[in-house]
Amino acid sequence: LESGYNSTLQQCDKLQEYARSRYSLSKNIETTLAELKKPIQIDRDRYLYMKRTSRIYSRTVEKLAGAKSIDSSNSTDKKELQIYNLELKLRNIHEHNLSLQEDLESAYNSFRWKIFAPLDRLRKKSLLKSIYLAVKSSRILRISYHKLPLSSQAKWKIRQFIATGKIASGAKVRISEDRLSCARIDTADTTNKPTLTVIIPCYNQGGYLWESVPSAYSSYSGDVEVIIVNDGSSESKTLKSLSEIIKFYPELIVIHKKNGGLSSARNRGLEHASGDYIQFLDADDTLAPSKVDIQLSQSESLDNILICNYLTANETYSEFYKKEETIKGVPLTLNAFLMEWERGLSVPIHCGLFPVTLFSTISFDEELSAKEDWLFWTTLLKSGYKLQYIDSHCVIYRVHTESMVRQSFVTMAQEWEKASAKIAALLSPNEKNLFLQESNRWLARYYKSNPLYNEELKEKVMLKKPSKKNTPTKVEYTTNRVERVVTRCHNFNSATPIISVVVPIFNHYNYLLECLESVTQQGDIAIELICIDDNSSDRRVVTLLRKLEGINPNIKIILQDENRGISYSQNRAVELAKGEYIALLDCDDYLKDGALLEVFGYIKKHPDVDYFFTDRTNIDSQGKILYDALYSSVRRSSIKYDLLDRMVASHLKVIKKSTYNSLGGCDELMSGIQDWELALKIAQNGTLHYIPQKLYFHRLHENSVTSSLAISQYKKTNILRRKYAQQWLQEKKLEENEYKKKIHQALTEGFNEVDTQIFTPKNLKIESWYSPEPLQKAFAESKIIIFDARGGIDSAYIDFLKDFNSYFDIILCDRLSISAQLIGTLWSEKLITSRCVDRTERAKQK
Structure with missing residues (x-):
């Protein structure tokens, strides 16, 4: 074992000699070698110490060998127990050190390949397999493989291997396999370009990721690694966005952690970063295309921190404006950050581009919930790093009430004081006194003298007083109306249904009864009603649906225990349907009286048609008619090619169940436009028929998807x-x-x-x-x-x-x-x- 330690350390020294003789070693590789040697040196010293103490205890064991019995209270017994524990430790350290030796040998071989083999051989499958085997057997390499002097392509393949356990092959794509025809091919030459890691902390802001993630990938023409750190988001929409967006960007890295704040999330992202440069980006902000290319092209030194300018925008990105200059024209010196921060100088963290090397000694302070950027910039400058300004607006900073960094005035004042104390600890006595004087002056002038500060203090006092009992909220639906719907559902025609009405439900309690009541007024036709609740947060919805459970064989109620999205819910309901045709009805819309009976007349005339659709009437949240949506007014050519422009085969939709199932139903990846995706699949080889009648009332309101089409859609x-x-x-x-x-x-x-x-x-x-x-x-x-x-x-x-x-x-x-x-x-x-x-x-x- 001792000779194994010595030989492994010699291998590390050999590696340094080989590397220095072939090409200059970067600081990263020197650091890695030191990290590899340090634990083996420590363990060797521990081994030698244990070896010496083992000899002493061996003599004691020999003296005790002649003892005929052991008394548990005897000190000799205690000594023997100590010897046993020591031997157990020796065995453990022996196994641990063998593992370390294997790690070092694998690392040595990996480095050696880079030194002696040309890049084209490195890309060959045989060598890559060897790298994968080394990574698989090496604990150290799994953590620090990105520090190895390998090509960006090889590092990416190793990362994919660690994540999936499979050897990556083929071109790197950013869309799932069935959408390869839509994947844009990068035309820029990325050979010898530095790699970039973009770190995006996210807390309950999943909806903005559809803008921030694409902007991260478009910000650089070289290899880009994007890491999203989910900082313990509690919002179901954010968790759903995270699970969905990774299907469109398979190489995206998502890290889930307990909520610890913005600094904690950034630090966690840094632990997993493998790029040569680091770009931070809040989930609700965006980067300009080629932002990093612009900065790198004007860099004066590899060690410089590159700072660009920024624009601010409103919540919806419909208005953009330049704030009063807070970067350009201000000297980016330590004194400026100490005396002018928030008083003319403000540098959002995503304006910067950072060499990864600086994070070996500097990180974000996790004790601060705000002002962490101020402390971070000041620490960098105090450590001797230089900020270089690039005169270009390459960042969008979104201003809205729910911004990740927006805090109350009281909290912001408290965080200002905490950050000031931490910065003061970095300064000399002379600098410290002047800095604290100016800092306290700004605290009193901007924060504590603000009327909002005093209002918040009063509110906190009021919250401590016992509050009055809340009066019960007014129920929108009277008991009589609920009972009327229940009675009508009870009297449903129990014959074998011709049409199954599928109603996916998520909240919308205020409109649900009107929707369900319309289904009961469809005339003399056997229909089935299937209500599937997608884990509504409004528990009144569940209470209402439970009243309908089991009252008629043609009424099915499905209550899901987690939110799975409309595509999954719709597919599951169709699987349980007994009707030959499926009618799709949104829970906040309703049918015209006799609508399904009217459609059934067309079904009998056209039994070969796969998909029937009608015109509709759009209404507002109060049920007031807005306008009629008529396909006949926009018809251009055939239904198939009109569908390519937009979703013209809309409500009311009645589809053959056999056709729906044969095509696999709605694609869960396309939730939000699942109806259009289904219509296009059917139009590929099936038949669609237009019914020129207004048989459906479609509601447009604040919470409807169609009134504010999501970016992802x-x-x-x-x-x-x-x-x-x-x-x-x-x-x-x-x-x-x-x-x-x-x-x-x-x-x-x-x-x-x-x-x-x-x-x-x-x-x-x-x-x-x-x-x-x-x-x-x-x-x-x-x-x-x-x-x-x-x-x-x-x-x-x-x-x-x-x-x-x-x-x-x-x-x-x-x-x-x-x-x-x-x-x-x-x-x-x-x-x-x-x-x-x-x-x-x-x-x-x-």
């Missing part, structure tokens, strides 16, 4: 449309390599009329109900389609690009406010670029 819409457009419109689909080549030529050599087609606001007119015929024509010819938004576009074209970016291959944009509004809606996060070459200018240069 725009993205899903464009991915889905591009998939079917390639299948239905393109006769000859470009191979990946050919597509990649055309994109690269368009960006680097300029645009030509043969392979590309450029659209601008001048030659692409937008109407209230836009039909993308010119785009579809160019798409069918497999051209590279470009939209030139440079110089700015108005809101109508921004909305157009949100809806129809699926037809574009490149969007040229030089305005951060425009790219920020689009980034989460794109079928590919690499779609937007500001880098291109004008063909005319290139010819002049030649």
Whole structure:
């Protein structure tokens, strides 16, 4: 064992000699070697000590060997027990040290490959398998593999192997396998580029991840690792977003931890980071396309911390503005951060780009719940790091009432005092006195003298007093109406149903009774009602549904114990349906009296049709009619190709159960646009029939999905449309390599009329109900389609690009406010670029 220690340490020294003779070692590798040698040296010293003490106890054992009996109270027995425990420890340390020796040998071999083998051999499967085996058997390598001098591609493959246990192969993609046709191919050459890790702490802000995550990937042309740290989110929507977004970005790393605050989440992300540079990003903010490329291109030193400027935006990203300059023009020195923070100087953490090396000695203070950035910047400058300003606005900072960093005035004042005390501890006595004087002056002037500060103090005093009992909330539905619905459901026709009405439910208690009552007024037709509750947070919904359980064989109530989304709920309900046809009804909408009887008349006339749909009437939250939505008013060609534009085969939908099941139902990945995805699948080979009658009342209100279409739904819409457009419109689909080549030529050599087609606001007119015929024509010819938004576009074209970016291959944009509004809606996060070459200018240069 002792010789094993010595030989392993010699191997470490050999490794240093080999590495230094072949190429210069980075600080990271030197640190790694020191970390590898340290535990083996400590364990060797422990072993030698144990070896000496073992000899002493061995003599004692020999003296006790002749004893005929053992008395538990005897000191000799105690001595023997000590010897036994020592021997047990020796065996444990022996096994532990053997494991350490194997770790060192694996690390040695991994380093040695980089030193002696060229990069192309490293990429071969045989060598990669050896690396995987080394990682698998090595505890140290699993933790610090990113410090090995390997290529970015090899590090990525090792990371995938650790996460999945399978050897990665093929190109790196950011969309799941069944959507590979929609995955944008990176055209930039990433060879020898540094790698980037973006750390996104998230606490109950899952809805914003559909903007922040794509912006992170689009911020750099090299290899990007994105880490989301879920800081103990309690909101079900956030947990659902986290589980869904990773399906669209398979390489995304999601870390779940107990709630510990923003600093704790950032530190946890740093523990798992493998990039050469670190970019922090709050979940509700976004980065500009090529943000990191811009900063690195202007860097004066590899050790500099690069700082860009930022814009602020409102909650919905519909308004953007530049605050009074808080970075540009202010010297980024220690004195400025001490004396001018919040008094003219403010640097959001995501404006910075940090070399990973600095985090070996510096981290975020987890005792602070606010002002942690101030302490962090000050600590960096006090440690001798230099901040370099890059004059470009590359970050969007969202301002809203539920921002992750927004606190009460009382809390902010308390955190200011705590942060000031921690900063003062870093300073010399002379610096400290002046700093505390200015800090206390700002505390009194801005925080404690603010009227909101005193109001909050009064509220806290009031909260300590015993509160009055709450009066019971008024129930929206009278007992008579509930009983009327129960009675009508009890008298349901119990014959074998022709149509099963599926009602997925999540809350909306105020509209549910009207919905259910409408189902009971469908005339002389045997129907089945299936209500499936997706774990509603409003418990009144469950109480109401329990009243309907078991009162009629044609009424089924399903109560799920977790929220699974509308696609899963709808599919599960259809599985249990007895009817030959399925009618889909949202729980906040309702049917016209006799609607299903009317549809049944068409079913008898057209038994071969797979999918029937009608017109609808849109109403507001109070039931007031807003307008009629008629397919006949927008019909352009066949239903199939009209569906490619948008969801025209909407409510009321009645679908053959056999067709629904044969296609696998609704795709859970497409929840939110699941009805459109289902209609497109049926239109592929099935038959759709339009019934020109208004048989459905569709409610538009604050909480309805359709009134404020989520960013994620725009993205899903464009991915889905591009998939079917390639299948239905393109006769000859470009191979990946050919597509990649055309994109690269368009960006680097300029645009030509043969392979590309450029659209601008001048030659692409937008109407209230836009039909993308010119785009579809160019798409069918497999051209590279470009939209030139440079110089700015108005809101109508921004909305157009949100809806129809699926037809574009490149969007040229030089305005951060425009790219920020689009980034989460794109079928590919690499779609937007500001880098291109004008063909005319290139010819002049030649």
